[in-house]
Amino acid sequence: MFFIDPHVHMTSRTTDDYEAMRQAGVVAVIEPAFWMGQPRTRVGTFQDYYSHLIGFERFRASQFGIKHYCTIGLNSKEANNEALAEEVMELLPLFVCKEGVVGVGEIGYDDQTAAEDKYYRLQLELAREVNLPVQIHTPHRDKKKGTLRSMEVALEHGLDPAMVIVDHNNEETVQDVLERGFWAAFTIYPHTKMGNERMTEIVKHYGPEHIFINSAADWGISDPLAVPKTAQLMLERGIPAETVHLVTYQNALAAFSQSGQMQESDWLNDRLIDQSLKFSGNSILRGGQTPKIEADPTIIR
Amino acid sequence: MPSESYQNYLLTILAARLPEAGLAWLQNQLAGLASEKAFYLAFSMAPRFVGKIPLSLTAAELEQAQQLRPGFQPASWTMEQAARTLLLLRAPHQTPADYTAILNRLASAADLCEVATLYAALPLLPYPETHVKRAAEGVRTTMTQVFDAVALNNPYPHDYLPTEAWNQMILKAVFNVRPLHRIYGLDHRHNAALAQMLVDYAHERWAAGRTLTPEVWRLVSPHLTLQYMPDIQRLLLSANTLEKQAAALALIESDLPMARELLRQHPEMKDSITDGACTWQSIGEKAYAS
Numbered sequence: 156m157f158f159i160d161p162h163v164h165m166t167s168r169t170t171d172d173y174e175a176m177r178q179a180g181v182v183a184v185i186e187p188a189f190w191m192g193q194p195r196t197r198v199g200t201f202q203d204y205y206s207h208l209i210g211f212e213r214f215r216a217s218q219f220g221i222k223h224y225c226t227i228g229l230n231s232k233e234a235n236n237e238a239l240a241e242e243v244m245e246l247l248p249l250f251v252c253k254e255g256v257v258g259v260g261e262i263g264y265d266d267q268t269a270a271e272d273k274y275y276r277l278q279l280e281l282a283r284e285v286n287l288p289v290q291i292h293t294p295h296r297d298k299k300k301g302t303l304r305s306m307e308v309a310l311e312h313g314l315d316p317a318m319v320i321v322d323h324n325n326e327e328t329v330q331d332v333l334e335r336g337f338w339a340a341f342t343i344y345p346h347t348k349m350g351n352e353r354m355t356e357i358v359k360h361y362g363p364e365h366i367f368i369n370s371a372a373d374w375g376i377s378d379p380l381a382v383p384k385t386a387q388l389m390l391e392r393g394i395p396a397e398t399v400h401l402v403t404y405q406n407a408l409a410a411f412s413q414s415g416q417m418q419e420s421d422w423l424n425d426r427l428i429d430q431s432l433k434f435s436g437n438s439i440l441r442g443g444q445t446p447k448i449e450a451d452p453t454i455i456r
Numbered sequence: 457m458p459s460e461s462y463q464n465y466l467l468t469i470l471a472a473r474l475p476e477a478g479l480a481w482l483q484n485q486l487a488g489l490a491s492e493k494a495f496y497l498a499f500s501m502a503p504r505f506v507g508k509i510p511l512s513l514t515a516a517e518l519e520q521a522q523q524l525r526p527g528f529q530p531a532s533w534t535m536e537q538a539a540r541t542l543l544l545l546r547a548p549h550q551t552p553a554d555y556t557a558i559l560n561r562l563a564s565a566a567d568l569c570e571v572a573t574l575y576a577a578l579p580l581l582p583y584p585e586t587h588v589k590r591a592a593e594g595v596r597t598t599m600t601q602v603f604d605a606v607a608l609n610n611p612y613p614h615d616y617l618p619t620e621a622w623n624q625m626i627l628k629a630v631f632n633v634r635p636l637h638r639i640y641g642l643d644h645r646h647n648a649a650l651a652q653m654l655v656d657y658a659h660e661r662w663a664a665g666r667t668l669t670p671e672v673w674r675l676v677s678p679h680l681t682l683q684y685m686p687d688i689q690r691l692l693l694s695a696n697t698l699e700k701q702a703a704a705l706a707l708i709e710s711d712l713p714m715a716r717e718l719l720r721q722h723p724e725m726k727d728s729i730t731d732g733a734c735t736w737q738s739i740g741e742k743a744y745a746s
Contacts, residue, residue: 210571250565252501254569255567
């Protein structure tokens, strides 16, 4: 089975994660621009971060046979530094039209402050102007209200709900999101967002339409195999394979391919090329040696 | 002015391949490159309108490229590369310093494909002597696609890189297992310092129980001294045919009496080389075949 993880912060992950994801069937990932665990203090670090997402991280993923896409945006936490946020807003037009940028994201509310609201709205306008999907981060605190507000504001700015992915849903928000015609994404993330047993129940209850899952794996305790593991669990608990395919691959593709920057042929036609890059031109494996699975893991050659 | 002939060349091959809408977009952009902003937007959006399929140039078109700019080998170029290179040749600017500033701004916000295109375009860009730092920066990359764009099938490094940077590029190509035989002008810029660094690197690899490309001996051969003879003898005894052939070629190219003597001891090697079946080029081509 092939999987897409449409929200994962690979910049924070190791090559072991890439290898494991590839082995588990992940063929494509989307990395939303987010914060780095602590606030940045200069616009230059934003620029380098965006460059990294469209440059080195994409290359690194290709070394493991995984197609890497991203969404570009100013996250809600850092929107609260207004002086810096102004400068970041000037940067965004340089990046949002790059190849493989499949949306403006992840944007939205965190504390739901006035500054967050201002930059969320400005970025919705930008997304509409360049006709890109929007990936919304919904807040952890006061979640239900924040989720509803995110959608209301998006509609106020004239966005088509079919172009908006509302992320980090739970049992309390999913119905409102689906009713309004937005995409409902779920993050399978230990301890905080959604567990995969609960996710299985949600899919049993609501069906697969407009629903897809992601890992949001980042620098915290998280699991980059959350998508394939959840697929496995769903199959074991009697959810039909076609439904699992929709929520772990096809729906995410349908939502983000509206950018015109992501299509199935990207990975289906390019697999051989990826492998030749991986095995002959590899600079992650120092000195270009071919990857080996050692019988004795204590030996490093 | 060479830039104009390069532009005409690129526009002609694009016009022959683009559908009407793509060509209209390109011509529209070329006519409207008044501001830097217009240039950056056109550069980043180009693939949406011209695509990324290979140009698949004819033999005549490739020959024309060679005549326009010795060493210019667009055989593997794509539509996107040709269009973006054309835009680069038209970037709005007044002075060479302006032009460098534009390239720097472009590179600082470029994606993988854009930056690779920029490096592959270097031999055609105006003020070539001002792009040495940019090329050396490209050699420092860890991204294969970008390194290849600077180092392989590109005459810029041969024509403009100072010896230190050239030597670093060759060493990095060896380190990252990139095919040396695709480096333009490889045989013109060998030097004793490079030979010494390559032999040192071979010793490092051997000490670690690893191998390295037999192509390195192509660059050691012109600087073969008695000091390197034990290495050549080691290669002659190698189980790897290409390493044996490399040793034999190095000995044939040498005037040292000891080289003659070694060849006399291994007549079978000499025969396999002198029938013309084995050259540095063939060793290179076979070395990366697996």
